[in-house]
Amino acid sequence: MDLGIQNKVAVVLAASKGLGRATAEALAAEGVRVIIGSRNREELEKTAQEISKKTGTEVVGFPVDVTDAMQVENFIVKAVQQFGQLDILINNAGGPPFGPVESFDENQWQAAFELNLLSTVRITRLVLPHLKKTGSGRIINIVSMSVKSVLDGSVLSTSIRMGVIGMAKMLADEVGPDQITVNNVCPGMILTDRIRSSGIKKELAAGLTEEEALAEKAKNIPLRRIGKPEELAALITFLASEKASYITGTTIQVDGGVVRSIF
Ligand SMILES: NC(=O)c1ccc[n+]([C@@H]2O[C@H](COP(=O)([O-])OP(=O)(O)OC[C@H]3O[C@@H](n4cnc5c(N)ncnc54)[C@H](OP(=O)(O)O)[C@@H]3O)[C@@H](O)[C@H]2O)c1
Structure with missing residues (x-):
């Protein structure tokens, strides 16, 4: 299947390893030029080079801490300068700690809010004007199965990511007329x-x-x-493609069936 995304440009956050890296690699394999961001410069540059070499597509890395507003702003400016356009945004970050509800103090709630919700809001706001120019923009948020089913110790993830789900649903409504789709993907255990x-x-x-x-x-x-990281990346790549042009406002799990709810 030709996904129709060759030469598009994607930003993939938190992508020096794990799910972000697998996503960057899957997109690059389809000919998408990719800008990856995470904190550790050395790891990031190594990952960018490895993916470029493997896929033959341009992949660059700019260091960024997604919890730092100034760094995020500079990152997006550099990303736009790099290829002159942005078509696809993959929001991702590290994950909050696990533990019982009573084990977390206010600082830990604040940190989870900044890492997993505010970063998504901030990056999305900065990228949207560029997606509006493309006529087929894509936003995909990596969240967690913990928004669909109780996962032991995941109160920070569940609570904070429900905000991402809410924002994505609102945004899908608002930017639909610009042909921008907004979807969430929920990894199970990958x-x-x-x-x-x-x-x-x-x-x-x-x-x-x-x-x-x-x-x-x-x-x-x-x-x-x-699961394997590439199994989540495959769904993200499809959602990022022209073939998924009528899919928006959804929250889809890639979890081997572990979410037992019927709806
Ligand atoms: N793997 C799973 O089964 C699973 C299941 C459900 C949900 N998730 C969620 O999916 C997301 C990715 O998980 P993963 O398994 O891929 O994690 P991972 O293997 O630990 O990778 C995390 C990536 O995020 C980067 N990162 C962490 N904090 C960052 C920050 N403040 N700013 C920018 N980059 C940052 C890391 O690089 P640096 O440290 O260099 O910044 C690294 O590249 C997390 O939110 C996680 O909770 C994962």
Whole structure:
């Protein structure tokens, strides 16, 4: 299937590794020129070079902390200068910590708000004027299955990301006339460093090896395995494409079936 996005330009945040990186790579493989952003310059530049080499498409990295308004503004200015246009925005960031509701103080709530909601609002506002010029802009927010189903310890993620869902739904309504689509994707358990460091913490603490811990987690997933970053990236790439031109305002999970709700 020709996705019709060759030579488009995408911004992918939080993309030196994990889901962001897989997304940048999948887009670049379709011929999309990509600007990636995350904090650690060395890792970012290495990732940009590796993806460029593998896909033969231009990929550049500019360091940015998505919680810093000034850095984000400079990042978008540089991104626009790089290729002269922006067609696709992939909002992504690191994830908030896991824990029971009563374990988080106000500072931690504030930090989660800035990392996972305010960053999305801020970047989207800056990119929108550029998407309006394209006649087929795309915004895709990486959120979490925790907006669809209770996930142990995910109160910060669930609460804050519900704001992203609300904003995306409003925005889909408002920018529809500009042919800009706005969608959210919800990873279930997908193997990245975040899962290795936080997602299986309890199992590792109980003495299981990483392999045993992941196998334990997989028992509750209908497909009986942890997902791969490229499996989320495939959906994002489709949503970013011309083929998804009539899909907007949706929130779709890529979770091996772990969200058990029917609607
Ligand atoms: N993997 C899953 O199964 C899963 C499931 C549900 C939801 N999610 C969510 O999906 C998102 C990505 O997760 P992941 O698994 O890909 O995580 P990851 O492997 O830990 O990668 C996180 C990426 O985000 C960057 N980053 C972190 N904080 C940042 C900041 N303040 N500004 C800019 N970049 C930042 C990191 O680079 P630097 O540290 O260099 O900045 C890195 O490139 C997170 O919000 C996570 O909660 C993941």
